[in-house]
Amino acid sequence: MYNLLTQDGKAKRGELHTVHGVIQTPVFMNVGTIAAIKGAVATTDLQEIKTQVQLSNTYHLHVRPGDKIVKKLGGLHKFMNWDKPILTDSGGFQVFSLSGLRKIKEEGVYFRSHIDGKKIFMGPEESMQIQSNLASTIAMAFDECPPHPATREYMQASVDRTTRWLERCKKEMDRLNALPDTINKNQMLFGINQGGTYEDIRIEHAKRISEMDLDGYALGGLAVGESHEEMYRILDETVPYLPVDKPTYLMGVGTPANILEAVDRGVDFFDCVYPSRNGRHGHVYTDHGKMNMFNAKYELDSRPIDENCQCPTCRSYSRAYIRHLLKAKEMLGMRLCVLHNLYFYNNMMEEIRNAIEEGRYQEYKKAKLEGFQL
Amino acid sequence: MYNLLTQDGKAKRGELHTVHGVIQTPVFMNVGTIAAIKGAVATTDLQEIKTQVQLSNTYHLHVRPGDKIVKKLGGLHKFMNWDKPILTDSGGFQVFSLSGLRKIKEEGVYFRSHIDGKKIFMGPEESMQIQSNLASTIAMAFDECPPHPATREYMQASVDRTTRWLERCKKEMDRLNALPDTINKNQMLFGINQGGTYEDIRIEHAKRISEMDLDGYALGGLAVGESHEEMYRILDETVPYLPVDKPTYLMGVGTPANILEAVDRGVDFFDCVYPSRNGRHGHVYTDHGKMNMFNAKYELDSRPIDENCQCPTCRSYSRAYIRHLLKAKEMLGMRLCVLHNLYFYNNMMEEIRNAIEEGRYQEYKKAKLEGFQL
Ligand SMILES: [Zn+2]
Ligand SMILES: [Zn+2]
Numbered sequence: 001m002y003n004l005l006t007q008d009g010k011a012k013r014g015e016l017h018t019v020h021g022v023i024q025t026p027v028f029m030n031v032g033t034i035a036a037i038k039g040a041v042a043t044t045d046l047q048e049i050k051t052q053v054q055l056s057n058t059y060h061l062h063v064r065p066g067d068k069i070v071k072k073l074g075g076l077h078k079f080m081n082w083d084k085p086i087l088t089d090s091g092g093f094q095v096f097s098l099s100g101l102r103k104i105k106e107e108g109v110y111f112r113s114h115i116d117g118k119k120i121f122m123g124p125e126e127s128m129q130i131q132s133n134l135a136s137t138i139a140m141a142f143d144e145c146p147p148h149p150a151t152r153e154y155m156q157a158s159v160d161r162t163t164r165w166l167e168r169c170k171k172e173m174d175r176l177n178a179l180p181d182t183i184n185k186n187q188m189l190f191g192i193n194q195g196g197t198y199e200d201i202r203i204e205h206a207k208r209i210s211e212m213d214l215d216g217y218a219l220g221g222l223a224v225g226e227s228h229e230e231m232y233r234i235l236d237e238t239v240p241y242l243p244v245d246k247p248t249y250l251m252g253v254g255t256p257a258n259i260l261e262a263v264d265r266g267v268d269f270f271d272c273v274y275p276s277r278n279g280r281h282g283h284v285y286t287d288h289g290k291m292n293m294f295n296a297k298y299e300l301d302s303r304p305i306d307e308n309c310q311c312p313t314c315r316s317y318s319r320a321y322i323r324h325l326l327k328a329k330e331m332l333g334m335r336l337c338v339l340h341n342l343y344f345y346n347n348m349m350e351e352i353r354n355a356i357e358e359g360r361y362q363e364y365k366k367a368k369l370e371g372f373q374l
Numbered sequence: 375m376y377n378l379l380t381q382d383g384k385a386k387r388g389e390l391h392t393v394h395g396v397i398q399t400p401v402f403m404n405v406g407t408i409a410a411i412k413g414a415v416a417t418t419d420l421q422e423i424k425t426q427v428q429l430s431n432t433y434h435l436h437v438r439p440g441d442k443i444v445k446k447l448g449g450l451h452k453f454m455n456w457d458k459p460i461l462t463d464s465g466g467f468q469v470f471s472l473s474g475l476r477k478i479k480e481e482g483v484y485f486r487s488h489i490d491g492k493k494i495f496m497g498p499e500e501s502m503q504i505q506s507n508l509a510s511t512i513a514m515a516f517d518e519c520p521p522h523p524a525t526r527e528y529m530q531a532s533v534d535r536t537t538r539w540l541e542r543c544k545k546e547m548d549r550l551n552a553l554p555d556t557i558n559k560n561q562m563l564f565g566i567n568q569g570g571t572y573e574d575i576r577i578e579h580a581k582r583i584s585e586m587d588l589d590g591y592a593l594g595g596l597a598v599g600e601s602h603e604e605m606y607r608i609l610d611e612t613v614p615y616l617p618v619d620k621p622t623y624l625m626g627v628g629t630p631a632n633i634l635e636a637v638d639r640g641v642d643f644f645d646c647v648y649p650s651r652n653g654r655h656g657h658v659y660t661d662h663g664k665m666n667m668f669n670a671k672y673e674l675d676s677r678p679i680d681e682n683c684q685c686p687t688c689r690s691y692s693r694a695y696i697r698h699l700l701k702a703k704e705m706l707g708m709r710l711c712v713l714h715n716l717y718f719y720n721n722m723m724e725e726i727r728n729a730i731e732e733g734r735y736q737e738y739k740k741a742k743l744e745g746f747q748l
Contacts, residue, residue: 040414040705065698081690316455324439331414331705
C-alpha cells in the first residue's frame with residue numbers, strides 16, 4: 001500500500017508498504033540485471049550504500065539461470081540473499097531491444113535468446129509466470145516498448161495492445177497469487193504507460209490504465225532517443241493523469257539532473273544502469289559534476305573522490321589509488337567506482353526526500369543542478 | 375624482532391614484531407601484486423578474512439604507478455589503506471620470469487618493462503631503494519632466481535653472486551633506513567637462500583647468509599618445476615642450516631598440502647597466488663578437497679561452498695548463486711570465490727598455529743591431508 005506523505009509542488013514524498021519492507025520515495029532502484037549488480041557488488045554491499053530496492057531483469061533471469069531454477073531455490077530474495085524489496089521488469093524491454101529477430105502478435109512476442117539463439121515465446125501470461133517464479137516484490141506488466149520514432153498509427157495500435165496485455169497481466173497475476181505454491185502471494189503489479197512522444201495517446205492511455213487500480217504506474221518508452229526537453233514535456237503532460245496516490249515510476253531514467261527534474265514533475269520511482277556502467281568506466285559522480293578517474297591529474301591526489309561522501313570507497317581510498325587500479329585494469333577499481341556511484345544516487349534520493357519534507361525542493365534542486373555545472 | 379614461542383617437532387610457532395604490528399606464525403601472506411588482491415578484493419575486505427600480511431610486487435609497482443609516486447603518496451600502507459604488515463618481494467623473480475630480454479651482470483640486471491618495453495636496470499641498490507620508497511614492513515633481498523634445471527657450475531656462480539648482492543642489499547638498506555625522508559626507517563630485510571636442487575650448494579649458502587644476522591630468511595627458487603618430493607627433500611636438508619630463531623619463509627608456495635608439509639619442516643612464512651588465481655577460475659578449497667563451482671551439480675545446491683566456513687561468502691551465498699554468477703561472467707562470482715579461498719588459507723594457518731601450540735601438529739596434519747583426498 002502506498003501512502004502519499006506530503007507534496008512540495010508536484011514532488012511526491014511517499015511510502016510504499018510491501019511484504020519485504022517499506023520503500024521511502026522518491027527512490028532509486030539499483031539495477032542488478034542478472035541478480036547481481038555489475039562491478040562485483042554483492043547484496044551485502046547494498047546494505048552499506050543506502051540501497052532500498054534492487055531491480056532485476058526478468059528476461060535475463062529467464063534465460064539464465066532460468067526462473068524455474070530460481071523458484072526451486074526459494075525465489076530471488078533467497079537466491080541473492082536480499083530481504084528488502086525487489087522489482088522485476090517484464091522482460092518486454094529486453095525482448096524489444098536485445099532481440100534482432102522477433103515477431104509481435106496479439107498473443108505475445110516470438111524471439112530468439114541472445115545467449116543460445118533458442119526460440120522463446122513471451123506474452124503477458126508468460127511474463128507474469130516468470131516474475132511469479134522469481135517472486136519479486138513488484139512485477140511489471142508486459143508491454144510493447146515501441147521504437148522511437150514511430151508513426152502515430154503504429155503507436156496507437158501498440159498502445160491499445162499494451163492495454164489489452166495489461167488486462168491479461170492483471171488476471172494472470174491474480175491467478176498466480178492465489179496458487180498454493182506461489183512464493184510471494186502478495187506480489188504487486190505496476191502498469192506501464194506508453195505512447196512515445198504523442199502526448200494525447202499518452203494521456204488517453206494514462207486515463208485508461210488508472211482505472212484499473214494497479215499497485216503503481218510507470219512511464220515507459222522514454223529516454224529512448226528523444227531529447228531531455230521532450231521527455232520533461234511528456235512528464236508535464238502525462239503525470240497529472242496518473243493517480244497521485246500510487247507510485248509513479250519513470251523507467252530507465254537517468255542522469256542525476258533527469259531525476260531532479262522528474263521528481264519535480266511528480267515521479268517517485270527511478271532506475272538506471274548509469275551509476276554502475278559509468279563506474280565500471282571510471283566515471284564517478286559528485287555534487288560538482290562527473291570526474292574521469294583515469295585523468296592524469298589524479299596521479300598524486302590523495303583525497304577521496306568526494307571529500308563529503310560517506311560511501312565505503314571515499315571512507316577508505318584515494319583518487320590516486322583508484323586511478324592506479326583502473327589503469328592497471330584491476331577489478332577492484334571498478335568495484336570502488338560503482339560503490340561510490342550507487343551511494344551517490346541513493347544518497348541524493350535521501351536528500352530529495354528531506355528537501356520535499358521540508359518544503360524546500362525547488363531551492364534544493366536549483367542548488368544541486370548548479371553544482372553539477374561547476 | 376622474532377620470538378619463537380614454541381615448537382612441535384620442527385614446526386615453529388612464532389611472532390614477528392614489526393612497526394606495523396605483530397605477525398603470528400605460521401602465516402600465509404595474501405598476494406596483492408600491484409597493491410590490490412586480484413578479484414576485486416580491497417584491503418577493507420582483508421580485515422574480515424583473517425589476513426595478517428599483504429604481499430606486493432616491487433617490480434610491478436616500480437613500473438606502475440611507480441615507486442616514487444607511491445612514496446609521494448606516503449608509502450604503500452597509505453596508498454592502499456592497510457595498516458598491518460606488508461612484505462615486498464625484491465623484483466628479482468619478476469625480472470627473471472617476465473622479461474624475455476635480460477642481461478645479468480655483476481652490477482645487476484638489464485631488462486625491458488613488460489608494459490612498455492622501456493629499458494630498466496635493477497641491481498641490489500635499486501631494489502632496496504624501490505622497496506624503501508614503497509615503505510613496506512619487510513623488504514626482500516635482490517637475488518637471482520636461477521632457471522630450473524641449471525648446471526652445477528651455473529648454480530654455484532649464481533649463488534655466489536646472490537651472496538654478494540645480499541651484502542650490497544644490507545648495506546644499502548642500512549643507508550636508506552638512516553635517511554631523514556625515509557618513510558619506514560625500521561624496514562626489515564629478509565635474505566634468500568638459493569641453490570636449486572643442489573643441496574650442498576643450498577646448505578653452504580644457508581650457512582653463509584645465516585651469519586649476516588638478517589631479520590628473516592627465505593628459501594627461493596623452489597616450486598619452479600621440480601617435484602613436490604624434491605622440494606620437501608631440499609627443505610629437509612636446508613632448513614636446519616637456517617636460524618630457527620628467525621622467520622623461515624618458503625617463497626611462492628603453495629597448495630594447502632605443500633604448506634602443511636613445509637610447516638612440518640620448520641617453515642613459517644608462505645605466500646602464493648593459488649587462492650586468488652583459482653578463485654577467479656571458480657575453483658574453491660574445502661577441507662574435503664577442491665570444488666569446481668562451474669559444475670552443473672551445483673545448479674540447485676542452496677548450501678554454501680563449505681557449511682563449516684565462516685567467510686563472508688559462505689555466510690551469505692549459495693553454491694547455486696555462485697555458479698550462476700560465474701557462468702554469467704559476473705565479476706561478483708570471482709570476488710566471492712577469491713574471498714572464500716583466502717579465508718580458507720588464512721584460517722588453515724590459524725588451525726596450524728593452534729595445533730602446534732597444543733602439540734598435536736602431526737595429528738592435525740594427517741587428518742587435514744586425509745580430508746583433502748576425499
Ligand atoms: Zn564516495
Ligand atoms: Zn567460505
